[in-house]
Amino acid sequence: MNTVKEIVLALLWAVTLWRLPAAVRVPRQRALWTAFASIAAASTLGEPGVVDHVDQLAGVHNLSTLGKNLLGIVGSAAILDFVVAIARPMALPRARRALTVLATVSMTAMSVLFALTPRPSEVSDFYQANVGSLAGTAYCMVFTGCLGIAMTVATWLFWAYSRHAGAAWLRTGLRLLGAGTAFGALYSLLRAALMLLGFLHPGVINAPATTVADAVENAAISLIIVGSSLPAVGVLWRSVRDWWALRRIQPLWAELTSAVPDIVLDARSRLTPRVRLHRTVIEIRDAVLVLSSYVPEHVRRQAEHTAGLSGVQGDRRTALSEAIWLRTACAAKLDGADIVSESERQATASATMALDFDAEVARLLILSEAYHSPAARTHAKEQA
Known part of the structure; x- marks a missing residue:
């Protein structure tokens, strides 16, 4: 052979x-x-x-x-x-x-x-x-x-x-x-x-003609092997990416849910990485919605100003601004502060949330990085 x-x-x-x-x-x-x-x-x-x-x-x-x-x-x-x-x-x-x-x-x-x-x-x-x-x-x-x-x-x-x-x-x-x-x-x-x-x-x-037929047979089998395996490899690759994304946004989830623990769903240890990532994203969204009730509009404006002074641009600037006021909101919630009145806060806290799941994961990855950045930590210490 x-x-x-x-x-x-x-x-x-x-x-x-x-x-x-x-x-x-x-x-x-x-x-x-x-x-x-x-x-x-x-x-x-x-x-x-x-x-x-x-x-x-x-x-x-x-x-x-x-x-x-x-x-x-x-x-x-x-x-x-x-x-x-x-x-x-x-x-x-x-x-x-x-x-x-x-x-x-x-x-x-x-x-x-x-x-x-x-x-x-x-x-x-x-x-x-x-x-x-x-x-x-x-x-x-x-x-x-x-x-x-x-x-x-x-x-x-x-x-x-x-x-x-x-x-x-x-x-x-x-x-x-x-x-x-x-x-x-x-x-x-x-x-x-x-x-x-x-x-x-x-x-x-003659023999060469038979050799050609054998080569075509081997090509057929090889393509079927690769073709049948590729979707499974794709699923595995997506699971690896979901697991990695989950690892990277987990610190943000832990910080937010420590202030709003009641939005966390039941145990998830046996769920697939994709489902766990979905649930984590949903719980982060829910936590942000709850915490937005503890942030007056002037705090958001100050967070935007601080983010502008940091030198970052685009999505990272937006994420840093959100990370700063989220830190303020977490501290207020943990200190037992009351929610602010409707007139003191923005009407819609979810305006920056993406409708596409993969886009939302990408946004939260940037937000998690911003939340744990030196700029956000420094601002939180100054406000403490």
Whole structure:
């Protein structure tokens, strides 16, 4: 087995093992796991050492080829099942019935044609050895026909659904999956064309042509591996970013909620970083709204003046101004001060809050930095 095949096989088994826990927990992930497990097992059956062991143990020449191709049918059907489930969920029951019929008929026909194909000895390339054979050619046509249909439909569904995917990671992953299944359809076409050409014109097919077909097959598998993994990597990356953002705004949350503890929701230890970040942002917003009732308008104007003298500009200046009056408000609340009258404070305390969640997180990151800046601390000490 060459280096490319070794890498592809290692990646297949790695992805299969990686996706196993999700397949156990989430039913909709089982089709994709079945696809990878089938393709990984099929690729393993194509390894020379495994081929020799299986065929010798069974006492049937090239039985591993039949097993490899049958697993290929299972894998292609599972991929199509997966994409139908995400792109056309309402059509899934009907699609599964059609897939079951197609796969069953194809696998039965392949088994019969394999038995009818002369196999006087073990060969390294079953297709190349049976070029010109009627039964061997028919076997190949059934296999590539079933595979080609599944890969063509999957390509169409992946690309169609990718246009509606919101997240960039998911959209790119679906398009790579579509490219992988497109290469799978191309492999089916190439393999069928080579067998037909060899049947009609014996001696025309040579090793380089078979090498091209194998390269297309490896490209298809590689693209499917990358495409299926990319959305998961995107989710992981977003979780890391959410965790990091949460760590950075946590000190601000701790300061504000120490003054307004009653706005804190229940325990959050088992929540995902995304949900925890959402809750933290909401609680900071609620705390700001409560604390704004303890800040007269002249304190805000003084905070704006102090922020202007600091030399910072733009969003950082706005954040520093808010941080300064928030420190004043926290101190007033903790000292037991009464809320100021409506005439003494601004009518809307949430004017600076962003409607977009990611924009609001970015704003709070700047606010947290400003709140703990030397300028805000110095002003708080002067007012104490």
